[in-house]
Amino acid sequence: LIGVYTNRHGERWELQLKGSGRTPYSRNGDGRAVLRSSVREFLCSEAMHYLGIPTSRAASLVVSDDDVWRDQFYNGNIKKERGAVVLRLAKSWFRIGSLEILAHSGELDLQRRLLDFIIQEHFPSIAMNDSNRYLEFFSTVVSETANLIALWMSVGFAHGVCNTDNFSLLSITIDYGPFGFMDSYDPNFVPNTSDDERRYRIVNQANAGLFNLSKLLQALKPLLDPRQKQLASQILEGFGEHYYRRFTELFKTKLGLLGENEDDNYLIAFLLKVSMLC
Numbered sequence: 001l002i003g004v005y006t007n008r009h010g011e012r013w014e015l016q017l018k019g020s021g022r023t024p025y026s027r028n029g030d031g032r033a034v035l036r037s038s039v040r041e042f043l044c045s046e047a048m049h050y051l052g053i054p055t056s057r058a059a060s061l062v063v064s065d066d067d068v069w070r071d072q073f074y075n076g077n078i079k080k081e082r083g084a085v086v087l088r089l090a091k092s093w094f095r096i097g098s099l100e101i102l103a104h105s106g107e108l109d110l111q112r113r114l115l116d117f118i119i120q121e122h123f124p125s126i127a128m129n130d131s132n133r134y135l136e137f138f139s140t141v142v143s144e145t146a147n148l149i150a151l152w153m154s155v156g157f158a159h160g161v162c163n164t165d166n167f168s169l170l171s172i173t174i175d176y177g178p179f180g181f182m183d184s185y186d187p188n189f190v191p192n193t194s195d196d197e198r199r200y201r202i203v204n205q206a207n208a209g210l211f212n213l214s215k216l217l218q219a220l221k222p223l224l225d226p227r228q229k230q231l232a233s234q235i236l237e238g239f240g241e242h243y244y245r246r247f248t249e250l251f252k253t254k255l256g257l258l259g260e261n262e263d264d265n266y267l268i269a270f271l272l273k274v275s276m277l278c
Contacts, residue, residue: 001093012121014093019064019085032068038084041176045088048173053151055173056090074194090172092122096216097165103219112223122170134220135228139235142213144171146242149209153202154250156182160192162200162208164215185275206243213239 005013018041019033042058049055064083071078094114102111119126119137126136148171152159159166160178168174180191187203195201200208217232224232251268 005089011091013089013091015059016088016090016093017085018088019083030068032064032066032083033086034068034070034081035063035084036081037177038086040179041086041088044176044179045173048157051155053155053157053173054148054171056088056093059087059089061086090168090170090174092118092168092170093174094118094169095165095174096167096169096212096219097163098169099219100164100215103222108222111219115220115223118169132228134223135232135235138217138220138232141169141171141216142235142239143242145209145213146206146239147171147246148173149205150243150246150250152205153247154254156185156189156202158182158189158191158200158202159205160190160195160200162205162212164212167209167212185272187276206240209243210236210239 001014001016003015005015019038022031038061042061045055045058049057062085064085066083067080068083069078070081099111119133120128123137126133158180166175178192182189188198189202190198213236217236221229252264257264
């Protein structure tokens with residue numbers, strides 16, 4: 001993260017470099033990115049924006065003189081590739097994992113400070129003096145995450161790595177790695193060649209989202225009283241209904257279906273099944 005930029009419309013954007021080298025958080029990686037993946041992230045994030053799907057965006061792509069060694073297909077065949085650096089933007093780069101790691105290490109004071117900062121900066125509808133602000137925050141993230149995954153499904157987008165570190169607290173699409181779009185409907189479509197168990201196949205994205213939100217709730221529980229914990233669990237149980245309702249709305253719009261009909265869901269499911277046979 002290299003800074004924060006406020007544009008002429010008063011919008012606040014966090015600027016982040018991908019592929020610029022090692023940082024204190026690089027673990028054992030080299031902090032580099034290859035040209036092919038950088039071009040894909042640039043093009044896809046802009047495409048998603050113009051498809052109306054919440055996403056980070058790319059401002060520039062610079063080809064690097066550094067050689068980067070990568071095993072593209074995870075088959076032991078390491079090759080030298082051209083490196084690149086992408087300047088990407090988002091309203092925030094905080095993820096579910098940002099809170100999860102603090103809760104896991106018992107840094108509750110820091111977690112509370114970070115959470116208050118996130119709410120104050122990015123959730124203006126939530127009052128900072130509201131004792132239920134963490135509950136309201138969680139409710140918003142649950143509903144908006146359901147909306148985001150339904151939007152992914154409406155355009156056949158598979159993220160590829162739906163873990164807690166790749167799920168934004170602002171419910172935007174971030175960290176374009178082994179993503180892909182389906183050419184034809186296949187519920188078992190997996191764009192990630194390293195996902196041998198098909199954990200993140202496209203039809204499982206909603207389940208992955210629910211799992212990640214359960215981890216967010218687990219991280220928040222030390223900051224909630226018993227009543228709030230119970231309400232938060234009920235909110236999480238409503239994720240499936242939020243997702244299914246939004247999924248249905250989007251596909252009805254794609255098919256030009258008006259009003260409410262008990263056969264609409266059957267028709268959507270039937271047409272998706274038919275598309276598998278084409």
